[in-house]
Amino acid sequence: MAIGGSRFAQTTEEDRDLKRIKLNSDKTLMANKTVAKVFKEYLSEIGETVEYEQFHDLKLDECLGHFYMDLRKGDGSYYNANSLESIRHGINQHLKCPPFNRKTDIIKDSAFTDSKTCFKAVLAETKRIGKGDVEHYPIITEADLQTLYTSTYLSITTSQGLLNKVQFDVRMFFCHRGNQNMHRMTTFISVFTDENSGRKFVEKVVDEATKNHRLDKEYSSGIMPELRGQ
Incomplete structure (x- = not known):
């Protein structure tokens, strides 16, 4: 909101966070929260603190590597490659969005080399068991x-x-x-x-x-x- 006759607004931290959140659609934000919950459930199950948003990079890298390797659907079956990519992307976006605003990138940064290697290994395994292809809806003839x-x-x-x-x-x-x-x-x-x-x-x-x-x-x-x- 502009103060007096100034041409510049005084944007609060809350305003900035709200604008940054709106860079993503409501559907994307909901998906990110769902993925974040899955990761928290995994951390809780292995006896780790669930507030992974506060982890330093080394610990986050280690936990992500185990998570990728251990991740399964509710019925115990494997996720396909496309779903795995979406899950990793959702966690990355969750960390970057307010209120956490992490500057790190778990997909690109060298600090996450170990977890990236684990993720590649999991993708290779999904291909071996026939889960590597993206599933598309059939076309209407x-x-x-x-x-x-x-x-x-x-x-x-x-x-x-x-x-x-x-x-x-x-x-x-x-x-x-x-x-x-x-x-x-x-x-x-x-x-x-x-x-x-x-x-x-x-x-x-x-x-x-x-x-x-x-x-x-x-x-x-x-x-x-x-x-x-x-």
């Missing part, structure tokens, strides 16, 4: 799309069918991360344009900050083409 568009559920001749079709199209062409940000999809962030062919397109021209890079802005993200004959 052209045949399945045709079945959907010709069904009564997406029929534009009924009000419910038209609503379903609009909702489906918006999610398929613009919601690259599932339903996240769906509530922000409005007519104010889309524009209709005509090509030389006369075909119409819907283009999302104003986007939210991207999930993994909150400082990036997508000024065009996804194009929905007109499907002739519908």
Whole structure:
């Protein structure tokens, strides 16, 4: 808040922390807290203090190495490589965010050489047991799309069918991360344009900050083409 006639604000430590927190999405912050809880549960189980945010680098490196090696799902099975990467990234972000504001980076810094080696060993093991590949959802085939568009559920001749079709199209062409940000999809962030062919397109021209890079802005993200004959 500006004081008197000064052009400069006097930002408090609390203000700074709040602004730094907002660099991450709510979903990311929740995921980081969940991962932090898992690490704390592990430390508690092995009889170690759970306040790892206060550990010096040497001790944190040692504990992380054991954690990576011992980490399992609730049913005792192994995590896949993608999940392991997410867990390590979540811990790293948790340490860097307020109120801890750690300057260290458990992924890049040389102080964490031992735990990084342990992590690489765990990734190699997941590949040997068939857990090394990233799992993707299967694509929607052209045949399945045709079945959907010709069904009564997406029929534009009924009000419910038209609503379903609009909702489906918006999610398929613009919601690259599932339903996240769906509530922000409005007519104010889309524009209709005509090509030389006369075909119409819907283009999302104003986007939210991207999930993994909150400082990036997508000024065009996804194009929905007109499907002739519908």
